[in-house]
Amino acid sequence: MPADPSPQAESRDAVDVLIVGAGPTGLTLAVDLARRGVRSRIVEAADRQFTGSRGLSLQPRTQEAFDDLGVMDALREAGSPLPPMQTWRNGRREGEWRLVERDPQAPVSRYPVQWLVPQWRTQQILQERLLALGGAVEYGTRLTALHQSDQQVQAELTQTDGSSRTLNVAYLVGADGGRSTVREALGIRMKAEGGALHAAVVADVRVEGLDRDHWHMWPDGPGGELLLCPLPGTDQFQLTAPVGDEEGDPCPQRIRELIATRTHLPPTAVTDVQWTSYYKPRTALAERFRDKRVFLAGDAAHVHPPGGGQGLNIGVHDAYN
Template sequence: MELNNVKEAREGSAVTDVDVLIAGAGPTGVALGIDLARRGVRALVVERQDGLSRGARGTGLQPRTQEVFEDLGILEAVQAAGGPYPDMAQWQDGRIVSTQRMIERVDPTPSAPHSNTLMVPQWRNLELLLERLHELGGSVLFGAELTSFDQDPDAVRTRLTLSDGSERTVTSRYLVAADGGRSTVRKGLGVGMSGPELEQGAAVLADVRVDGLDRDHWHFWTTQSESSAAQRPLAGRFAGMLPLARTDIFQCMIAAPSDDPDTSPEAIRALLAATTHLAPEQIREVLWSSVFRPKAGMADRFRIGRIFLAGDAAHIHSPAGGQGLNTSVQDAYNLGWKLGQVLRHGAPDALLDTYETERRPIAARILDTSTRLHRSGSMRRGRDLHQLDIGYPDSPLTQELRPGVPEDALRAGGRAPDAPCTTADGTATRLFEALRGPQFTVLAVGDTGLDPAALPTAPGLLHLVRVDGPTPDLLDTNGHIRDAYGPDPAVFLIRPDGYLAVATPPEEAAASLAGYLAELSLLEPAL
């Protein structure tokens, strides 16, 4: 165990009372920990392993997740650790016979500055998330296995077994299960998980260092010729080797020769030699290996009392399309601000019901997409997987109050687009800079006449940004804000997770927003 993990284990093991206990230190749990830490919510992440998970695992960060990471304050570090996916190279009889662009590359636009999937090994992604959690004063209790829990109307009591054999009970207002596809919490709650049947089979995953293979391609091998197969009796149907950006490591996925394959370094070398043109001695080092069996499913419930399911504990996806990790991070982003609003600012507990209302349909839609891609066998990946079109138009938190809005226009429930603009003194900036942070934002576009005094609020909860008009905060110098938000004056309430909660005509804005914000405990109570 690394020294910082030992320190965290010692400090975390003394904690017995928190606002939120998060089970699982994967991307979902640590991202949620970050979001709660920046809101001043007392949260503890617990992880049964003695450190962060190893292995490249999910490597693709979709554009929407990059926007989330920008708001959480880690995008620059993630970009520095990652890179684009290379073109695919198909091998046959020891040579590359064809290459093709597998992942579509899209030019950025003013409204979507992060337009391509970013490749970052999951182990590195987790390291950066943990560093950010530390910066905000949060921590992870490693070597702490959740063994049982119970809840009543006021609290959840969770029993942990620590790596030294001792036991602790942590009392929390809420428990979030981000403990993976085999979730102990989900099983303990008796919540079922159902989904499409995927064809049976297993694949071996491994992170390796290799000699004699270029790093300019994502290398693929399929069933070899009869002569090669005779010489290599262990040959499988498929192998792929992805050079991981900013490393000297390849991520491998190889069709397993059996349902219970050997994953020792010697077996990995033999399997790669049997399935590719590489010799065993060219596999210099096997850093990590595991067995993958494709599964797909979704939990019947995402909330049971004071307990929430998030990430793989709530939905399991085929890796086809790179949707699982990204969907999971956005679960955390959706739940984080709602927990913060209830715990820190007195919003009604019913706000937390909208987590399941909003996220479960999204998980179902993405589950359908990843399953379709898995069954198709197609390797092509396009902008439909970027998750920028995800929204909550049917949410009880969404109010579109403008009459006659065209169907193809930006509407309440949609993602708030970015736009280059300037500050009032002419300094170049972006709309995302004004939206960044854990607060809600009232965006007044044009001469709306909205009086800030009409929306009295506690400091830090609500931010008013006026675009153009007599007293602007931002100037839409090149018209990008109006291109994204519409040509007519309007007022938008933007949620902390970057979606439009309310869109209203200026003349109705003060009354419409006052009622909405009061329900979320964003307005100062009347004296």
């Protein structure tokens, strides 16, 4: 993206693109711009890297994009194919099945199957690639306001210690997630679609007494199903379970209780709870993805229920495109 040659461009800091948010979308964009020699910066409100497994599965086209960006070898090493599903009833194994069947009609890809990698690891690998290309994530830096003219965007950034500064850039990309400050600053509304989806908890847990060759599912627990998926490259499982709409963030004790009531495992089988989150699945789409010099990408522009495994993948494609 060439710098704006107008006189006002003189007043810009030496940055053409400011990326707000270092999730998978922002990191993918930062890597792509860095390898093309575009002067960009990426700021992240959190003080450190994200630690949850959240978006697990990389689709074939995402793997092709990651291959082009030079991170696919590392992701292959960090991940695994989707394991077969294992249904449990009354403490007994009751059938193995595939979540995704291979489609012989599908277009040929070097990466024909979904690849499982915990989201924190995908982000870590993208960040390592960014570092190798000479970039870096500025943690503890939150975008608090923005103003734009025809020539530039003025971004107000606030550090964790409360200090703030203003950065003038040619373009800004809001990759700042479902509650996007950038989208709000632009006054762009989300068109939401109601659905009958339940709130759910997700957690990264260590559990004894289960093999790591299956994605385990207990479909008939009191209060709903519970799933435990082995997380490649770790000794943990990702737990997902629908819960009540008012549940809120679960504590480790609640996670043990869910496992004890919905599976045949005792609460003591859970030896560690690493990360937990509570979410209400929804579908929503921003009215516009662009306002003059400011773009929206990833969850900031569109939100998907996690079941379809789309959110991270589509965000990566927004960035790559």
